[in-house]
Amino acid sequence: MSINWYPGHMKKTRDLIEANLKLVDIVVELLDARIPISSKNPQFENLIGGKKRVVALNKHDLSDPVVTRKWVTYYKEKGIDAIPINSLNGQGISELLGHVKLASAEVAEKMKRQGRKLRPIRLMIIGIPNVGKSSLINRLAGKNAAKAGNKPGVTKGKQWIRINKDLELFDTPGILWPKIEEDMMGIKLACSGAIKDEILNIEDIAFHLIRILSDKYPEAIKHRYQLEQVEDPVEIMEAIGRKRGCLVKGNQVDLEKASRLIVDEFRKGIIGTISLESPEDSGKGLEE
Numbered sequence: 249m250s251i252n253w254y255p256g257h258m259k260k261t262r263d264l265i266e267a268n269l270k271l272v273d274i275v276v277e278l279l280d281a282r283i284p285i286s287s288k289n290p291q292f293e294n295l296i297g298g299k300k301r302v303v304a305l306n307k308h309d310l311s312d313p314v315v316t317r318k319w320v321t322y323y324k325e326k327g328i329d330a331i332p333i334n335s336l337n338g339q340g341i342s343e344l345l346g347h348v349k350l351a352s353a354e355v356a357e358k359m360k361r362q363g364r365k366l367r368p369i370r371l372m373i374i375g376i377p378n379v380g381k382s383s384l385i386n387r388l389a390g391k392n393a394a395k396a397g398n399k400p401g402v403t404k405g406k407q408w409i410r411i412n413k414d415l416e417l418f419d420t421p422g423i424l425w426p427k428i429e430e431d432m433m434g435i436k437l438a439c440s441g442a443i444k445d446e447i448l449n450i451e452d453i454a455f456h457l458i459r460i461l462s463d464k465y466p467e468a469i470k471h472r473y474q475l476e477q478v479e480d481p482v483e484i485m486e487a488i489g490r491k492r493g494c495l496v497k498g499n500q501v502d503l504e505k506a507s508r509l510i511v512d513e514f515r516k517g518i519i520g521t522i523s524l525e526s527p528e529d530s531g532k533g534l535e536e
């Protein structure tokens with residue numbers, strides 16, 4: 249799949265993350281709970297090196313809670329804390345902070361062992377576009393968060409926000425672009441809203457979304473669109489278009505309009521709480 253991510257811009261951003269990571273003790277890797285494989289950047293591991301990391305599975309309100317629990321177990325077995333969160337209403341945020349606190353204690357212990365002066369632990373949030381980085385920062389910072397002041401070596405204007413006396417948050421998140429290793433990853437990222445609709449064909453996106461949903465969540469589409477059966481994706485798209493009045497002259501279904509409606513309803517969680525990827529899916533893109 250050829251998507252132009254503007255290589256120059258990507259490199260600059262990656263360099264910026266690398267430079268700022270030097271000042272950071274813990275990284276929150278923000279993933280989309282509906283697509284933890286596709287929303288993961290494989291370079292992330294190399295980039296953060298040996299730093300402590302906590303995974304946050306954001307947009308948990310839109311994901312299938314059963315599948316999300318499987319992801320938490322999956323990560324736990326790898327020795328990584330993964331916490332489902334909703335950055336919009338704050339669900340899971342205190343648990344996330346609890347895990348960050350545990351990780352901080354380990355970092356502080358290490359500082360002590362190395363004879364270094366104790367200072368607040370510094371946190372940075374990293375994730376792909378549109379995964380909810382700014383929403384999480386706003387949520388963590390709260391209304392009354394005090395700016396903790398500039399640190400030397402950081403681009404001018406960059407600030408640290410004090411979350412509590414032991415923890416500071418870098419106010420600019422790190423953006424990493426997803427690495428699309430197979431076409432379906434691109435489709436799932438588009439379904440989640442991480443890739444602009446203009447980049448991929450909306451009918452392709454809706455077609456594959458319906459294909460996945462009719463396989464994994466047939467009852468959800470039957471129920472949402474009052475369909476008797478869900479077998480052929482194109483027939484399903486046409487049936488939805490007809491039912492919802494997406495028509496052009498001659499009573500033909502306007503597939504583009506129907507596609508937009510389907511993708512939009514998926515993104516808003518109207519079709520149901522749905523996960524497009526579960527740990528049982530192929531090992532591609534999963535943790536080493």
Ligand SMILES: Nc1nc2c(ncn2[C@@H]2O[C@H](COP(=O)(O)OP(=O)(O)OP(=O)(O)O)[C@@H](O)[C@H]2O)c(=O)[nH]1
Pocket residue numbers: 306307308309310333334335336337375376377378379380381382383384423
């Ligand atoms: N339903 C739901 N929507 C969320 C959640 N977190 C963020 N969003 C929405 O996702 C969209 C992207 O959120 P942002 O916080 O702007 O994401 P970002 O990662 O900072 O985006 P970029 O600036 O493009 O890198 C917005 O429409 C948010 O309202 C969540 O937990 N649940």
